[in-house]
Amino acid sequence: MPALRNHLARATTWDGWLMIDTHEKTHNIAPRPRTKVTDRRQRRLIAASATQMPRSQHTPAENELNNEHLPRLTIAYATESGNAELVAEELVRTLAHHANAQVIDMSTMSPADFQTDVPMLVVTSSYDEGELPTGIRDLHTQLLAEQTDLTSLRYALFGLGDNSYEFYCGGADVFDEALQSLGARRVGAVGRHDAGGRTPATEAATAWATAVIGQLQEIVLQTAAVGG
DSSP states (O other), rough: HHHHHHHHHOOOOOHHHHHHHHHHHHOOOSSSSSSOOOOOHHHOOOOOHGGSSOOGGGGGGGGGGOTSSSSSEEEEOSSSHHHHHHHHHHHHHHHHTOOOOEHHHHHHHGGGOOOOOOOOOEOOOBBBTTBBBBGHHHHHHHHHHHOOOTTTTTEEEEEOOOTTSSSSTTHHHHHHHHHTTTTOESSOOOOEETTSSSHHHHHHHHHHHHHHOOOOOOHHHHHHHTTO
């Protein structure tokens, strides 16, 4: 899958993403809560500084996972400020003993990139009043316009939002509706994280994913056993 290969080719360690996240927070432009670092060279320079950290500060996630024998899983994210991306990267580590997971940025995807035979965890933020992140609006439009057949896709969905808004995690609901209209089957309830709450997004997503991964993989196995 070209989009996945391109994403993996520019992979960054967890420490590197934390450095980028910190940079975005400290160089924000009002009134946006954070300015996204989009220049690849700048991101690499910031992430590279993580290699100068003492070894004790590096996480075990840098070690090879050695889980290629486990069932495949796609963790797809759609982000506006970078939070969904950080959550997706954390879920790879959380689920390392359950699945051979690969992360993909949905803003790089086309309808043809959906691997419907591989279960998917979708992590998406919302923009403004419960709208889709700007980066996946074209994908959303293309999926519906082409009526992409997703009847074999089994997925779970986690939304990031702010409960003070009328359409809490509305971006997740919009994408969920589109996937189901194209035949995909969601497993479990939509997970949600409130940016105004006390629980970090990664912690909330980890608890949700740990609970849903077994259900998702079981349904995929059952569907394969009956041939559809």
